[in-house]
Amino acid sequence: MFDFSVMMQGLQSILDPTVLMIIVGSGLYGLFIGAMPGLTATMAVALLVPITFYMDAVPAIASIITMSAMAIFAGDLPGTLLHIPGTPSSAAYCNDSFALAKKGKASVVLGVDLVLSALGGLFGSIILLCMAPVLAEVALQFSSYEFFWLAVLGLSCAVMISSGSPLKGFVSLLIGLLVNCVGLDITLGFPRFTFDRPELFEGFSFIPAMIGMFGIAELMKNVSEPINRNATMIEYSTDIFKGIGGVIKKYWNQIIRSQLIGTCIGILPGAGGDIAAWICYGVAKRFSKTPDEYGQGTVEGIANATTANNAAISGAFIPALVFGIPGDSLTAIIIGVLFMKGLEPGPTLFTNHGDFLFAIYMVFILANILLIPLGYIIIRLATKVMRVPTNLLNPIILGFCIVGAYAINNANFDIMAMFGFGILAFIMLKHGFPVAPAILGLVLGDMLENTFMQSMIKSEWDLTSFFSRPIAAILGLITVLLWFSPLIVKAVKKGRKVQA
């Protein structure tokens, strides 16, 4: 795979003191950005790019990789402490983290988040190191048919993971999909529910919607139910690593499963950490012995999802490095930086720049190891939030929500949208409708519609084409089985009883 001399060269280039300093610095920057609701890893990287112009290739890419790995973890912090996911990847298990934090277990949750994020990232890095070119070839076999099934699978998981009635979860999902219809449709360019307002042509931005549905709704709940949150939340232990060994031992096989699923989803261009987290959370619930805990505060669900979203980051680099096809906006930026450094992604990168490639892999591993000490410091600082009295904390949270919603497009319209979504979510929660499926509907709605229309135009409206390709047929079959699995389980149980 790599010659020894090439490996040494690669190692040397990252063990340079300036490079190490850059890695630590960008790690802290990533932790800060990820912890701020609304500031995404993509935005942070875009701001970092002009600085990378003045760096060599290895530190330039190293800073971006470290930053994104840290940002995905740090997104769990506001999700756990304030019920506002810092990045979309943390949205899947935000309810659980916050529920546990309210029970005084914030440090346990964050400890699990930190250690398993690092493990997930390491696992993804090792996959990247060992078999990038092979996996990239497989990933490129995914066309619109396969992505359609992937979107359906994700959405089905959303209904399954919703706590309480699946029917209400389904209604919530439909609300999300309906909101997603707003904007110009990509097939015909037809304006839907835009009322001729240019702000609505591209639909509602996802970030303000997410901040509104989690953050604003939570604030409204705080204000309408005057309970002293502080009294319950103040009891936390400072030892975040306590009990982590037990969690890993208890769930080790699930963690490996989620790492695998997470990496595989990450490899597919266009599907990233957010979808990986949702699917792993859904799968974990399906096979869980205690599915009732999901949504109420389950360490098991958090462990599965948090490891998956970090594993997906390394996965996304595989098609980017091998074929120059970006999986998300983050890898798109990285491809741009590679071009500027004269390192064109593609097979030549593997044949001619082995040392650089090896250095990149090592940075992945280093970044995930570094996550533990840096993350520990940030958790110690952040959990102090718990000591702030609610009446002081609420206005600060509101401020963060507004800044976060505004930052994504620099538009006042998004602040109004955020409040609108907050009120919508508040009403939904009051009547027992879970919010998470609506969020996933917003995330996956575009992919669902685009891939459906692409497939239909390609096959001239032949619905059977969704089963015409082997991978698509398998994914389709899994999805359909998933839908009917409760019925099948019931039938099997009934059959056993009759026999007995």
Add this chain to the structure above:
Amino acid sequence: MKKAVLAAMAAATLMFSVGQAQADDFPTHAITMICSWGAGGGSDAQLRFVAGLMEKELGQPIKVENRTGGGGAVGWSALARAKPDGYTIGQLTAELAMDHWITPAVTVSYKDFDALALMNEDAATVTISATAPYKTYEEFVQYLKDNPGKVRGGATSVGGIWHVAMGKWLDSIGLPVNAITYIPTSGSAEAYKEMAAGGIDACFTSVAESATMYKTGKAVGLAVMSDKRDPKFPDIPTMAERGTDIQVGTWRGIGLPKGVPAERRAKLMAALKKATSDPAYLKFMEDRGFGVKYLEGEDFYNYMKASDEALGGALKALGLAK
């Protein structure tokens, strides 16, 4: 009498000093540069690079603000409505010449701006999948004639610049626009992903966007819709060499809201000219695969006007103009 003379002199000095203050001091504080596209994309990267170089010339910070949405219309409307004092400038791109044709609700067009300079132009290509049964330009055209609607093309959403390029090309070789079935995608990356998986047979993206697909041997470039060959891929002929002289491409430049004082405009233009002739900028453009094309003031305005008419015509031919 004496008083009157004094007053006149005072007035004159006052006027002179005001005039001088405007001429000499601009800019006295930070300049805002509006980018209608998201942070991290090609348009944003280019603008931020130029802004960094212009800062040095002007001695004041330039802050790039991404005002996205509405296919660019949100940012351009904000720029058109900004105070014309030279402290708000912004990026204009090819979509400015397209949006108002497609969506009647978009009223902003090139007419709302004073042109500063064009910086970049990227020509469309005709690119086919390496696994296609046709290998050459002639075979591809023949295949299209023999099998109307059989080939699936893609590159952007419907009405995007590369869709228009496809329409114009088909029109120029005497084929109806539905000779190729257009599969809408969110952008070139998704289109090439589909091409690699066998879902799309032909793409019309720029050379820069197609470069890795050419190099990995998954796609073949047949022609460039420009007046000259691309220096990085000199083997791909131009459209004129293929016998049909069409030029379609996307472009990016910088404009001002109408009514900025001429002196300030000149100052900004000088800074921009200096920035775009900086070797670092030229290297950046080459490395990222952006085509360099520089047109100033009136020339850029006329360029936008011509582009607006040409793209409008193509959109009408595709049945997308309303």
